[in-house]
Amino acid sequence: MVDVGAKPVTQRRAEARAVVHVSAEVLERLAAGTMPKGDVLATARVAGIMAAKSTPQILPLCHPLLLTHVAVDLELDPAAGCVRIATAAETTHQTGVEMEALCAAAAAALCVHDMCKSLDPAMTIDDLCLVRKSGGKSGEWERPA
Numbered sequence: 038m039v040d041v042g043a044k045p046v047t048q049r050r051a052e053a054r055a056v057v058h059v060s061a062e063v064l065e066r067l068a069a070g071t072m073p074k075g076d077v078l079a080t081a082r083v084a085g086i087m088a089a090k091s092t093p094q095i096l097p098l099c100h101p102l103l104l105t106h107v108a109v110d111l112e113l114d115p116a117a118g119c120v121r122i123a124t125a126a127e128t129t130h131q132t133g134v135e136m137e138a139l140c141a142a143a144a145a146a147l148c149v150h151d152m153c154k155s156l157d158p159a160m161t162i163d164d165l166c167l168v169r170k171s172g173g174k175s176g177e178w179e180r181p182a
Contacts, residue, residue: 038098044131049172053138055146055165057120060157064115067153074152078111081122081148085109088144089126089137099136102128107137109145120149123168135167 059067066072074080086107093101106127114121122145126137146162153160169179 038100039132041100041131044173046129046131047172048127048129049133049170050125050127051133051135051138051170052123052125052168053135053142053166054124054168055122055142056117056163057122057146057149058118058161058163059120059149059153060159061115061118063153063157063160064113064118064120066156067120068113068115072152073155077149077152078120080152081111081145082109084148085122085124085141085145089124089141092137092140095140096136100130100132102130102132102134102137104128104134104137107141109141111145111149120146122146122149133170133173135170139165139167 067077086109089107093099108125110123112121122142124138124141126134128134143165150160171177
């Protein structure tokens with residue numbers, strides 16, 4: 038692990054996203070709440086939060102962090118044929134929370150896939166990326182448009 042002991046404690050935040058492309062049938066059933074495995078969006082939200090909190094167990098060499106906030110938002114986008122996932126993770130610590138935000142987005146996307154695969158095995162998970170981060174020595178960063 039990288040030694041972060043000499044780094045200052047600062048407020049840190051990271052945001053990430055992912056997109057799950059699904060069939061029109063899946064989108065309709067998600068909107069109606071009639072998926073066979075239950076409430077997909079609520080379950081995916083919890084999966085994302087749990088993944089953010091478990092990042093050091095998922096990714097070797099990640100520092101265990103006391104997260105002060107994790108948000109996982111899922112939005113149906115019928116025009117694009119997808120579920121859009123936006124996540125945020127925050128801490129006051131000596132190292133950033135980029136991996137926690139990314140793990141949250143990835144796990145939420147995988148949960149959507151798992152809960153919808155019986156109706157749409159051709160789904161794809163795309164655009165998993167860091168959107169912005171703040172705090173620490175490097176300060177503010179935002180993905181170029």
